[in-house]
Amino acid sequence: MSTLTARISDQDVQGFTPAADQEGLPTHLQSPQTEDYKDNSRIPQLSILQIFWLFFSKFGLFAWGGSVAQISLLKERLVIKEQWISMARFNRVFAVYQILPGPEAAELCMFFGCLAGGRWGGLAAGVGFVLPGFLLMLAASYIYVVVGFGNVYFDASFRALQPMVAAMILRATHKISEHALFSHETKKLSVWLVAFALVTALNSALRINWFISIGVCGLINMAIARRYWPVAGLLFVLQYVGYALYVVYRGVPSPLSLALGIARTPDLPHLFLLGLVAGSLSFGGAYTAIPFIQAEAVVLGGWLPQQTFIDCIAIGNILPAPVVIFATFVGFQGGYIHGGLGYAFAGATVITLGMFFPCFAFTIIGHHVLEKLVHNKFLGAFFDGLCGSIIGVIAIIAVQILGESVGSTGRVTPTTVDGALVVASHDAIAAVLYLLALSALYKFTHKYTSIVLVLCGALAGQFLFV
Structure with a gap:
């Protein structure tokens, strides 16, 4: 396997x-x-x-x-x-x-x-x-729009959930890395794949586009698999030569450079394309799609607040559906901002179609054809490098969401000295919730652990933040 x-x-x-x-x-x-x-x-x-x-x-x-x-x-x-x-x-x-x-x-x-x-x-x-999960997420998205904004009780529950979501993403990063960093050939931990994850994390700090990083890492691993050491070394060096030239002539890239710019405007064609790209890169499950949707909708597009994005991941963890159903929520929010409530339902539908289109297409192609593709040694090495690189991307996002969830609640403005004290106390509570959730995720591996945490967090928010 x-x-x-x-x-x-x-x-x-x-x-x-x-x-x-x-x-x-x-x-x-x-x-x-x-x-x-x-x-x-x-x-x-x-x-x-x-x-x-x-x-x-x-x-x-x-x-x-x-x-x-x-x-x-x-x-x-x-x-x-x-x-x-x-x-x-x-x-x-x-x-x-x-x-x-x-x-x-x-x-x-x-x-x-x-x-x-x-x-x-x-x-x-x-x-x-x-x-079923799609219909439930549509209903949750509608309730979030109609009731959520400005409702103190609704707001309190999601404020408690955000540090828990940060813990879930960090735990998921660890679980994915336990397998994604193992060689396709030797079935052992690969130093090269670990290096790809670290290099991609470094590239993120340098603001090199994620798609460049994962593509280069995939190609380098293909060269390594064939023992083409000079080619592997040349590819590694060229990415930084290109970066240096960019800095000299254009300056240090902005955070916006991490995205492709495929969803600057949340209209229907761009929402479908956003789902399609995220779905095509969802190796290892929903959490690998998170960085790409965040980069396009939150960082570059700016039409989805970071706090709302974290909320939708929390909702996705409690519905009877693959967790990638959180994309439905993203499409609903984008459509609502772009064209109102009617457009929101259309946006939710098209982004969901885009997200699931790759897995539908691959499966219907036929199992025997897929077996030949995935067991190809050359392609296998490329996928190995790609997946190792994606670990670095997820790790960076896990840290960023942790900062958003614990470093500041993002929902209370310290307009007075008392307000600043409230923010500080809420941040401390969020940090405690994060540590408790992370401990529970490591201690209890039951299939319903995440659901129980989300429900407990929603209830706890009523006592902690109202």
């Missing part, structure tokens, strides 16, 4: 059967050596409507607790109970989708849908799985 992205370990997804424990299992569930990966004889042939309803009612409505819980639910029902495919085949399919951008749970749903009803079945399964 490749280690390009944040893996869900065998301990996390319970039920994977080691070879030593397969004695006595049905033939269908035994080892890969005896498995015919093309055997679809146990898969029911369902209509498009039946497939949609299956994945909507049995998986989409119960997709609580993040990707670990979602994948476990799919495996328990379709692999172990109904035996659509063998465990060996499931493991192999899962390994492929971990390498591709997008939420693995949605991709697995589409894979099973394709088996039961062809490509249209895959589309129906994906839509059925994502739809």
